[in-house]
Amino acid sequence: MKRFPLAVLAALALSGPAQAQDGGLTVELNKLEAGDAGTCRAFFLFRNDLGRTLAAFELSLAILDTGGVIDQLLTVDAAPLPLERTTLKLFEFPGIACDGISEILLHDISACRPQNGEEMDCFAVLALQSKAATPLVK
Template identity: 35%
Template sequence: MSDAGPGRGGIGGRLLAGAALAAALITAIPAAMAQDATPPAKSDAPPLKIELNRLEPAGEACRTYMLVDNSRGPALKSLKVDLFAFDTEGVAQKRLAVELGPVQEKKTVVRLFDFAGLACPKIGRLLLNDVLACEGGDATRETCLERIEPATKTSAAFDR
């Protein structure tokens, strides 16, 4: 008897079965990886709108008015953000960590802060660089950053 024939379960048959299994795995693995590569669904958390509402001179500084609209979300004990002010040519000028909280549930508030040593007309863009702290309910830095929708009513852009 010979082990060479595929129909007899010999070495040749096992080689063919192994090759078929390998081919099946090669086609199945990329499909499974593609499913894993699908981006996660966006959170159903309500948006947290932060609007750059006004810029005004305050001595040697630029006073900044931020409107924090939490009208659809849970209370936040703390919302500390990292901001960068860029000049009108896109060059970073000042960095500032600002506490915008606490923000009550379903409430809108205005917070003021100053960019010391920076004239308002020189600000061309404000960047929400990061969320440094976000506390309240099941909030995390990441979920708060995901919820934030920046907007502006000034000539300066505001984005994240």
């Protein structure tokens, strides 16, 4: 049997699965559809596998037109996001038709706070997806 140096064994022990890891948070742009008076409705799904409910979750979104120029900067409130659930949220983008949007950029997360907890960095645990023709990027 080979012997490993103590430092190697210590490193393996610290990197092993024994440490509990929080899950992630997924934001999915599920679909875009035309709304009333030239607005665009955006359907988002939020999957919270963080191990705790988020009492505050606000996103700053930059809506880019077909030329790649920022048309709007919107802040949307998606809270609350219950623990281990998928939540549907609908947001209206005023003054722009859905076919006039080339991309939605997650510019900032202005609030991310677990229930009964302190603000946290949600960018570190965030995954973005899009099932719409329009990409959702950070």
